[in-house]
Amino acid sequence: MTELALVTHSTSPRGGMVHTLALAEALQAAGQAVHVVTQGDPAAGLFRPTTVPCTVLPAPPRGGSLSDRVFASIDLLSGALGDMASRFDVLHTQDCIAARAAARVRDAGAPVSVVRTVHHVDDFTTRALIDCQRAAIREPDRVLVVSEQWRRILRDEHGRETTVVPNGVDPDRFPPVTPGRIAELRASIGAQDRFLFLGVGGVEPRKGTHVAFEALARLCARMPHPPMLAIVGGHSFRDYAAYRTETLARLPELGLELGRDVVLLGTLSEADLGAWYRSADALCFPSLQEGWGLAVLEAMAADLPVIAGDLPVFREYLMNRYDALMPATGDATALARAMQEMYADRALRRRLREGGRRTVARWTWAASARRHLAVYEEVRAGAARAAR
Incomplete structure (x- = not known):
């Protein structure tokens, strides 16, 4: 089974990173070879330990405008993913920055498929960021959403058909304390x-x-x-x-x-x-x-x-x-x-x-992982047909 990359732009323990790490662990438990690629402080690593192989790339400096940081993040991620792309057949991205970086790698000729999970659509006001977000919905080979509400929003407001794969939770993640x-x-x-x-x-x-x-x-x-x-x-x-x-x-x-x-x-x-x-x-x-x-x-x-x-x-x-x-x-x-x-x-x-x-x-991560695995197989099969 070919290795899968789960890609996100930040190690911060917010929804996207929590989702990425929990899904990666559930996929690994189900037998899928998986690697997490993210940006942050390589010395600090992730916000919690994991057995999943992980690459933490240096995040861009905090200086400059929000637009500058977004585009710098895309540049850094796309460069690193380009160097790693031969290891993967699917790049599953969790945010618009990662999705744009992965699409660049694919469009440059790497034989990878880009999957994107849209957790929600941010209310950006800067035109460059609005355009970036829209492209990150349009460019992936397959777009997933975590709820029916967002499936309807992306269809009606962005013209993009999507597949619903809900989030999950680890019932044992937070054990009792004294x-x-x-x-x-x-x-x-x-x-x-x-x-x-x-x-x-x-x-x-x-x-x-x-x-x-x-x-x-x-x-x-x-x-x-x-x-x-x-x-x-x-x-x-x-x-x-x-x-x-x-x-x-x-x-x-x-x-x-x-x-x-x-x-x-x-x-x-x-x-x-x-x-x-x-x-x-x-x-x-x-x-x-x-x-x-x-x-x-x-x-x-x-x-x-x-x-x-x-x-x-x-x-x-x-x-x-x-x-x-x-x-x-x-x-x-x-x-x-x-x-x-x-x-x-x-x-x-x-x-x-x-x-x-x-x-x-x-609503467990194990159940979510099973649904993700079915999507990856569909994406791989589609890529194989297109290559023939």
């Missing part, structure tokens, strides 16, 4: 006796952070012992500095204090991320746009009850009040009601945990 570790983490942010909501994904417009802050402010204004919110993450190739600054600057006028009511945990190690999932009381995930929402399944795998916005993609695998509370997307009042109900109802939290365990059992 009561002492839970107490230590909660004490470190002053959450000893406060209900703790966990947010995942940083302070970003797509994650609906401003909605979460407005909902939390409603609770803090009327509850004698209100909850608090801790947010994991923050690194992104996109520059959300303006949104982050503006959103955090609004905290005082909302009656919230950074460091007391809202705590920013930043980018965490794999072990620390799992420990926070196990130490919080509920996930608050009011995203305005998601390709799938890996954090939801991660939380459920860690027995953390979930609040998620009522997005079409979430309705593909969640059921309101069975495995999650699903208030109206973008509605701070509805989110505040869901947060207060989660806070007040211990029996509800127990039922959501139980429903979450059943949902996790249906």
Whole structure:
């Protein structure tokens, strides 16, 4: 069986890289020879250990504009992939940067097929980046999406037919932690006796952070012992500095204090991320746009009850009040009601945990890997026919 490359542009433990590494491990377990190619700090390696062979290429310098960094990243990746291409017959890319680099290698004559997973389409405003993203949807030989919602979006808005291959979760990724570790983490942010909501994904417009802050402010204004919110993450190739600054600057006028009511945990190690999932009381995930929402399944795998916005993609695998509370997307009042109900109802939290365990059992990386393997065989067969 020919080796397969999974390619992404960053080692940051965000959705694309988490997806890439978990899929690579599941493919390897299924007998597929696989190699991960990514960009970052070669000395630091990946965000967690893995048995999958991996090449970490130096990332471009942080200087210059976002456009400059994107194009530098494409240049570096395409050069490295060109040197490695003889080892692979399929380059499976996880983002627009990797997809454009792989397409360059193919178009230069390498006998490889390019598969792209579109997790979501970014709302770029720079014309060069918009064009780059559109080309990365148009150029691959096969495009995958992780949900029916994005299959419809790519068909209707981009004229591209795609194949749905959902994400998965490793039910054992985040094992239980000791009561002492839970107490230590909660004490470190002053959450000893406060209900703790966990947010995942940083302070970003797509994650609906401003909605979460407005909902939390409603609770803090009327509850004698209100909850608090801790947010994991923050690194992104996109520059959300303006949104982050503006959103955090609004905290005082909302009656919230950074460091007391809202705590920013930043980018965490794999072990620390799992420990926070196990130490919080509920996930608050009011995203305005998601390709799938890996954090939801991660939380459920860690027995953390979930609040998620009522997005079409979430309705593909969640059921309101069975495995999650699903208030109206973008509605701070509805989110505040869901947060207060989660806070007040211990029996509800127990039922959501139980429903979450059943949902996790249906969406595993092993199942996702089997569907990917079928796609790769179709792509290889198509390439063989074209070569005859």
